Amino acid sequence: MKHARVAYDGAIHDALESDGQLLLADGRRVDFDAVTWLPPLAPLPWPRTILALGLNYADHARELAFKAPQEPLVFLKGEGSLLGHRAHTVRPAGVDYMHYECELAVVIGRTAKRVLRADAYDFVAGYTVANDYAIRDYLENWYRPNLRVKNRDTGTPLGPWLVDAADVPNPMKLALRTTVNGQLTQSGHTRDMIFDVPYLIEYFSAFMTLHPGDLILTGTPDGVVDCRPGDVIVTEIENIGALVNTIRSP
């Protein structure tokens, strides 16, 4: 099933995809464009851990002229940077290079501590699409992206759907693509990840407990380009969804 979280008619609703419409938990059916889409995650009573991978596709590392990392290059993001489907992301005034990053996002389903690779998929609730925007101008060090680059308000669209893990037989076999104003600019495949989903769950859960609702953003393949106000960016992953975002001025 595909789960969404939307604002409609003065309240926030959990919803399911149903024959090209949204089926709200209260039984009403509404069109996709009748709602405001929120990140497809249930709220948590504590801050959500969001792990994000840098340089996790060999081709992207090559594109940036880096050799592939020997161990996962991970940084953290705050939940405040998340944004729903069909929303607007701010391009700050005066910057020269802001680019999207289409990423498979793993949503943890069970408390995970010292999980072995072979068992890792048992701890996944599902998958969604993240667009982990970066402002290159603020980047001081490739290996250590700072919060100003990666933790900005509106900077991480997520959605539209949380797709149940049971409906994604192999997350390492999914095509990714991004279009800017309808033009294909990025095309990749999750099989090209340097550290795959089971590896990442084993690696992180060895030193930090992951909780239901925590996220792992697994990195982006090559093909990133500058985005300007008004540009419509669609980051899409096969069988997971197409996440639409528009760039705006501050």
Add this chain to the structure above:
Amino acid sequence: MLYLKTANTWSACGSAITLPAQAPEVEIGASLALLIGTPAQGVGATEALRHVAGYVLVNDLSLPHTSYYRPPVKYRNLDGFLGIGPRFATAAAVGAPNRLQLEVRIDGRLRHTVDLAQMRRSAAQLIADVSEFMTLRHGDVLLLGLGAQRPRARAGQRIDIEARGMPALGTLSNTLVQEGASSDAGPPQGAKAPLGGSAAHVVASVGAL
């Protein structure tokens, strides 16, 4: 320099904090936590402290590491690596945060003093600079600390942190145990009480190096 401490790191005052089996020592980062009361977005330094509801002591632990050129998640975000408490003091009770001096005692001996007046950016300026790109929400926590000369401690030792002349903040105490010797620190439960008991604390950030 800013970094994030995740919810799995929270440890209540009085609890044991587990060091991994292969880690003989840990660095003690005595810090003052600013608890955000009213949301701060693009605020100026002169108004910034009005967004602070109050303060809590924290012990921001980190495994010693040398590489500056990697995000230090696996050194700073281990389960239990943020002692918090024992109590919340209102902004009015504490006054200007940068005049505080935090004392670190290891097994009762004074080993280090963090003088928050030495910070390159004041608390007010830090709130202004951070809120320029990320909204600080009700319940968010900003940690003020200094990176230099953090003392180290080993399993079996007890760490006490207090602010000199500020009994309203109490004494934050944690003991260190080696992996295998203690139960798991559940993440969110630990820090809830000292941070005010609200159900939806949203983040934690920062430390200055």
